[in-house]
Amino acid sequence: MSAPVKSALSDIGATSCAPEVSVVEISHVSKYFAKVVANKDVSLTVHAGEVVALLGENGAGKSTIMKILYGLYGKDEGTIKICGEERQIKSPADAMRLGIAMIQQHFSLVPTHTATENIILGNVHGYIPLNECNNRIRALAEKYGFDIPVDKKVGELAVGVQQKIEILKALYIDARILIMDEPTAVLTPQESEVLMQFIHDFTNQGNSVVFITHKLKEVMEVADRIVVMRNGVVVDTVRRAETNEQQLARLMIGQEIVPPERDQTLDYENATAVLELNNISLALKGTSACVESVSFTVHEGEIFGIAGVSGNGQDELCDILCGARQPTCGEIRFLGRDITNESIRARIESGIGYVPVDRYRDAMVMDMTLAENMLLKSSFSTHWQNRGFIRQKALNRYTTEKIAEHRVKATGPSDTARSLSGGNQQKIVLAREVDLGKKLLIFNQPTRGLDMGAVDRIHKVILEEKERKKAVLLISTELTELFELCDRIAVMYRGRLMGVFHNGEKTTAEIGLLMAGVSEKQEVKA
Amino acid sequence: MKKRLGVPLYNIGAVLVGLVISASLLLFLKLNPVEVIALSVKKIASDGYTLGEILVKATPLIFTSLAFAFTYKANLFNIGAQGQFYAGAIAAIALSLWLGDRVPQGVLLLIVLVASFASGAVVGGLIGFAKSKFRANEFLVSMMSTYVVSALMDFLLRTSLQETKAEYLQTDAIAKSAYLPTILPGTRVHLGFVLAVVTAILIWVLLYKTPLGFRIRAVGYNHNAAELGGIRSGKIYVAAFFIAGGLAGMAGFTEVNGVQHMLLQNFNTSIGSFGIGIAILANGNPIGCIFASILFGFLNVMGTTMGRLPGLNIPASIIDLIEGVVMICVIMSYFVRKAAENRSEKQRLKKAGGK
Numbered sequence: 001m002s003a004p005v006k007s008a009l010s011d012i013g014a015t016s017c018a019p020e021v022s023v024v025e026i027s028h029v030s031k032y033f034a035k036v037v038a039n040k041d042v043s044l045t046v047h048a049g050e051v052v053a054l055l056g057e058n059g060a061g062k063s064t065i066m067k068i069l070y071g072l073y074g075k076d077e078g079t080i081k082i083c084g085e086e087r088q089i090k091s092p093a094d095a096m097r098l099g100i101a102m103i104q105q106h107f108s109l110v111p112t113h114t115a116t117e118n119i120i121l122g123n124v125h126g127y128i129p130l131n132e133c134n135n136r137i138r139a140l141a142e143k144y145g146f147d148i149p150v151d152k153k154v155g156e157l158a159v160g161v162q163q164k165i166e167i168l169k170a171l172y173i174d175a176r177i178l179i180m181d182e183p184t185a186v187l188t189p190q191e192s193e194v195l196m197q198f199i200h201d202f203t204n205q206g207n208s209v210v211f212i213t214h215k216l217k218e219v220m221e222v223a224d225r226i227v228v229m230r231n232g233v234v235v236d237t238v239r240r241a242e243t244n245e246q247q248l249a250r251l252m253i254g255q256e257i258v259p260p261e262r263d264q265t266l267d268y269e270n271a272t273a274v275l276e277l278n279n280i281s282l283a284l285k286g287t288s289a290c291v292e293s294v295s296f297t298v299h300e301g302e303i304f305g306i307a308g309v310s311g312n313g314q315d316e317l318c319d320i321l322c323g324a325r326q327p328t329c330g331e332i333r334f335l336g337r338d339i340t341n342e343s344i345r346a347r348i349e350s351g352i353g354y355v356p357v358d359r360y361r362d363a364m365v366m367d368m369t370l371a372e373n374m375l376l377k378s379s380f381s382t383h384w385q386n387r388g389f390i391r392q393k394a395l396n397r398y399t400t401e402k403i404a405e406h407r408v409k410a411t412g413p414s415d416t417a418r419s420l421s422g423g424n425q426q427k428i429v430l431a432r433e434v435d436l437g438k439k440l441l442i443f444n445q446p447t448r449g450l451d452m453g454a455v456d457r458i459h460k461v462i463l464e465e466k467e468r469k470k471a472v473l474l475i476s477t478e479l480t481e482l483f484e485l486c487d488r489i490a491v492m493y494r495g496r497l498m499g500v501f502h503n504g505e506k507t508t509a510e511i512g513l514l515m516a517g518v519s520e521k522q523e524v525k526a
Numbered sequence: 527m528k529k530r531l532g533v534p535l536y537n538i539g540a541v542l543v544g545l546v547i548s549a550s551l552l553l554f555l556k557l558n559p560v561e562v563i564a565l566s567v568k569k570i571a572s573d574g575y576t577l578g579e580i581l582v583k584a585t586p587l588i589f590t591s592l593a594f595a596f597t598y599k600a601n602l603f604n605i606g607a608q609g610q611f612y613a614g615a616i617a618a619i620a621l622s623l624w625l626g627d628r629v630p631q632g633v634l635l636l637i638v639l640v641a642s643f644a645s646g647a648v649v650g651g652l653i654g655f656a657k658s659k660f661r662a663n664e665f666l667v668s669m670m671s672t673y674v675v676s677a678l679m680d681f682l683l684r685t686s687l688q689e690t691k692a693e694y695l696q697t698d699a700i701a702k703s704a705y706l707p708t709i710l711p712g713t714r715v716h717l718g719f720v721l722a723v724v725t726a727i728l729i730w731v732l733l734y735k736t737p738l739g740f741r742i743r744a745v746g747y748n749h750n751a752a753e754l755g756g757i758r759s760g761k762i763y764v765a766a767f768f769i770a771g772g773l774a775g776m777a778g779f780t781e782v783n784g785v786q787h788m789l790l791q792n793f794n795t796s797i798g799s800f801g802i803g804i805a806i807l808a809n810g811n812p813i814g815c816i817f818a819s820i821l822f823g824f825l826n827v828m829g830t831t832m833g834r835l836p837g838l839n840i841p842a843s844i845i846d847l848i849e850g851v852v853m854i855c856v857i858m859s860y861f862v863r864k865a866a867e868n869r870s871e872k873q874r875l876k877k878a879g880g881k
Contacts, residue, residue, distance in 0.1 A: 344754060348755070354754070362751050365747045365751050368744065389735050390737060390740060
């Protein structure tokens with residue numbers, strides 16, 4: 001196992017741990033950020049051969065405590081013991097030396113390097129015997145049944161494969177404790193299963209996994225013990241065998257969530273078409289088409305869903321719909337009028353609301369006040385102007401109303417957007433778009449990364465808008481969300497629609513397969 | 527509330543630290559810095575004319591700092607205020623020479639004001655256009671534009687604008703009727719100072735009370751979100767640079783018609799770069815630019831006064847030294863303040879969490 005490329009990373013003291021001692025023992029750790037308490041008095045243990053799930057809503061402090069363990073953040077109080085010995089972990093390098101590896105939500109891979117180069121990155125000095133490295137990594141991959149093209153550039157590989165490379169990075173340094181932050185967020189259901197299998201194999205060899213998630217199903221599937229966090233503190237620790245999803249949900253959110261009710265009787269097919277797409281395609285220079293011949297119609301009072309793993313052309317489709325990008329060919333009709341060449345502003349003014357996937361980048365100005373953010377899309381509208389000046393008082397009044405109406409946790413219209421939590425920011429965006437989108441609302445993953453309370457609220461709003469006879473286009477990666485809300489669901493894969501179905505026509509599993517690009521005729525590979 | 531109070535405190539502290547550091551250089555001359563400073567401050571305070579000089583020096587700095595601060599709000603860097611100032615100065619001198627004694631004073635000044643604004647604005651607008659049309663780096667283009675305009679000015683000073691004696695690279699003096707009137711008797715403080723203050727206030731109103739200002743700030747903070755809000759950032763780039771250029775051009779008007787009454791080679795070579803520092807000191811706030819400019823006007827006058835103290839032989843470069851060191855201290859104080867705020871916030875949370 002010892003080759004010249006192997007650096008002195010693995011510390012012998014770390015890997016030999018007495019069986020009765022817990023591998024990781026975090027006691028009374030607290031972490032304060034400039035404006036928030038991220039973790040307060042968090043204690044948890046991980047034993048050898050165990051899968052511990054860290055369950056909690058977004059912002060519950062799960063990632064923070066693990067980033068402390070991995071040395072990305074310093075702790076303000078408390079102690080961390082590895083194999084019974086107290087350790088100061090000041091950097092990821094320290095953590096790796098102790099056999100701890102973490103796979104971040106956003107991978108830290110260099111896209112222009114090959115898989116091998118990424119894996120050995122940071123662990124080589126001087127001359128690199130690349131062939132030898134390739135072979136070693138191939139062998140390592142085989143050991144866990146991973147099929148990795150070691151000499152391909154990472155940027156060309158699918159997300160699921162990229163994640164395997166991240167895992168191999170951890171295995172390469174002989175990590176005994178693997179922390180995974182929301183590992184299934186970017187995977188298809190099938191890829192997730194492969195991941196779950198790996199976790200079983202890995203822990204069977206006496207290693208440990210900490211699995212950060214907010215998905216109850218995964219927790220029940222993979223975890224031995226479940227640590228539930230809420231608002232930066234550990235609420236409870238339960239054994240998987242002694243709990244169920246309902247109990248976990250209660251622990252996680254502290255309140256019962258009522259699913260929104262749907263009016264099934266609506267005769268949407270005979271309603272007027274609001275948005276029509278005819279053979280919309282988009283090909284960027286030098287790449288294959290990222291949107292290909294997409295056609296569909298959204299009617300008045302209809303929620304039309306597009307399912308798909310992120311990165312299959314949904315974001316580009318949204319760009320085309322809101323006017324940020326011109327399609328290479330095809331036609332967009334809005335209430336019968338051709339709007340293919342209309343500007344963003346014209347589309348806003350004609351009553352199209354759009355909630356983009358990345359609100360930090362595309363929907364909000366974080367350093368501006370809530371009132372200013374409400375004005376962002378109507379700065380040309382005479383409604384908010386009086387003799388060339390902004391009607392600040394009216395705007396503040398309006399914003400205050402919206403804050404109350406959508407139950408945004410904010411002190412007033414002059415709070416900066418940045419000071420709000422993610423869910424409350426999204427409510428502000430939602431409030432603005434719902435008012436602007438008089439006829440059509442486009443949502444791109446509106447609940448991504450939000451806690452259940454906010455998700456619930458957003459779902460209710462979407463259904464209310466449907467009641468108001470607006471057309472709704474909902475793009476999401478969460479099948480449960482689509483099944484709960486949509487009238488019809490299309491599946492998008494590699495820029496193409498794999499079919500449009502009435503809700504209920506297909507099971508989650510069937511849609512899941514389509515999302516992975518497996519059409520019904522093809523044989524399903526296990 | 528507490529934070530608001532803290533900012534000026536930190537700035538004052540930084541200025542004091544900067545003064546101490548730069549004044550300690552006087553020790554090399556075997557002089558007591560405290561005595562020298564006390565002496566020069568006393569001298570300034572006792573003399574109305576010198577006191578007025580503070581405002582005279584501050585006037586063009588208000589304009590050039592606004593020229594930087596304004597584009598800064600759109601997250602653009604206008605490094606070329608010096609060139610835009612020269613463009614304004616060329617327009618001011620040309621029109622003043624041509625129209626002097628032919629047009630009533632008020633009308634003439636108004637024409638020159640508009641023309642110098644327009645002249646600087648065209649230079650600025652071209653930079654903004656290059657940015658929006660070709661995605662040219664506005665930092666580089668604006669910086670280089672200064673050299674071009676400066677060379678153009680030299681060219682004109684040697685040709686059509688050169689004095690009738692054709693001896694030096696300078697113009698004739700303008701007619702009295704083209705002078706900006708002094709507003710404080712016994713000093714050189716002219717109407718341009720009032721114009722600068724009013725302009726700064728108007729720029730604040732434009733930025734914070736009008737839709738255009740809102741759009742400029744939105745593009746500056748997050749151009750992606752602004753674009754999706756229907757705001758064309760390209761247009762905003764041109765508009766922001768156009769106005770910023772015009773502001774710097776107005777400095778040309780006040781300097782030519784208010785102070786120098788002529789144009790000559792190497793005219794006020796550092797007001798552009800000081801404008802940048804002053805705008806940063808004011809954190810891009812137009813009102814803050816007024817006070818920061820007055821502070822630097824004071825430092826400049828103090829340096830000059832020191833150099834003139836009889837029998838001490840303090841070199842004139844002390845002026846730039848004081849201003850430079852103070853500026854560095856002020857910029858540093860911004861980061862020190864941020865760190866201190868974070869620390870105290872953390873402390874507060876720790877206490878609150880402990881209960």
